[in-house]
Amino acid sequence: METMQLSRLVNTANPDHVLNEASTIVSMAFSEFDFETLNRVFTDIVRLFRGDYPGYRECTTEYHDLKHATDTFLAMARLIHSALIAGEHLTREQVMLGLVCALMHDTGFIQTLDDNVGTGAKYIDMDTKRSIVFMENYITEKRFSREDFNDFPSILTCTDLGAEITEIPFASPEIELLGKFLGTADLLGQMADRTYLEKLLFLFYEFKEGGVMGYDSELHLLRKTREFYDMTRKRLDRDLSGVNEYVRHHFRVRWNLDRDLYMEALEKNMAYLNFILKHHKKDYRDHLRRDGLVDKLNKQKPNHE
Numbered sequence: 001m002e003t004m005q006l007s008r009l010v011n012t013a014n015p016d017h018v019l020n021e022a023s024t025i026v027s028m029a030f031s032e033f034d035f036e037t038l039n040r041v042f043t044d045i046v047r048l049f050r051g052d053y054p055g056y057r058e059c060t061t062e063y064h065d066l067k068h069a070t071d072t073f074l075a076m077a078r079l080i081h082s083a084l085i086a087g088e089h090l091t092r093e094q095v096m097l098g099l100v101c102a103l104m105h106d107t108g109f110i111q112t113l114d115d116n117v118g119t120g121a122k123y124i125d126m127d128t129k130r131s132i133v134f135m136e137n138y139i140t141e142k143r144f145s146r147e148d149f150n151d152f153p154s155i156l157t158c159t160d161l162g163a164e165i166t167e168i169p170f171a172s173p174e175i176e177l178l179g180k181f182l183g184t185a186d187l188l189g190q191m192a193d194r195t196y197l198e199k200l201l202f203l204f205y206e207f208k209e210g211g212v213m214g215y216d217s218e219l220h221l222l223r224k225t226r227e228f229y230d231m232t233r234k235r236l237d238r239d240l241s242g243v244n245e246y247v248r249h250h251f252r253v254r255w256n257l258d259r260d261l262y263m264e265a266l267e268k269n270m271a272y273l274n275f276i277l278k279h280h281k282k283d284y285r286d287h288l289r290r291d292g293l294v295d296k297l298n299k300q301k302p303n304h305e
Helices: 015-029 035-050 066-085 092-104 127-141 152-157 173-191 196-210 218-239 243-255 261-279 290-300
Strands: none
Touching: 015 035, 015 066, 015 092, 015 243, 035 066, 035 092, 066 092, 066 173, 066 243, 092 127, 092 152, 092 173, 127 152, 152 173, 173 196, 173 218, 173 243, 173 261, 196 218, 196 261, 196 290, 218 261, 243 261
């Protein structure tokens, strides 16, 4: 099992597989759970990103896409499971809240049907606020329990890299823990993805449309990703209280692996990025081949705009 990698555990390209695995994880913690509601929310989020949800366009951002939402959801389930193994106390209702927040955390990038200018990337500086609005409307429309879902804004805010976690008014230690789990799951879900480096090229164009300053080219963003990695490690350790370290418990119990497969995958991505920046600065696209993503980019942006 030493050769086992994160990407081999679950086919995360298939949303149904992700939901099945998350449900298995929750079942390991609770003999009874409201899987009907969880399945309904998951299905609605898949519909939303695919353009099948009333009033909304399909997802138009290549980095902040459905797979990132489901990767974050799965990472959230694993972190929650890990914490419960370690002796933290979370109720079924709190677990549901955390999982739904994970699914909802980037809904702010989705455009309404009448919003046909550009892509959702133009909302990159306000996506968390828009996600809060979407979730507010959703839980109202679906008549979810206000008591159970009242604290979702503070949890979602933990995914905002500009937010000071210490200044968020958490209602309880349990809600704070869920918020830190989500902030952690958001980072791990994207940076441990096997196509993280390929997707970074698409992120450059999202930044460009959203007016994010400081990135002159795809290559410049790749270079600055090393700085982002350093910042991420500090945020995980300090602002998010190192809750990522819980996840070894999950992999030990679920897969008999006493390892942190998220950090292993993240470190491998960074090692390959360093290799590209050292040896292939001029032809970096040729060395990012996973899942045909760069072939798609070559058709959209053939001249490294």
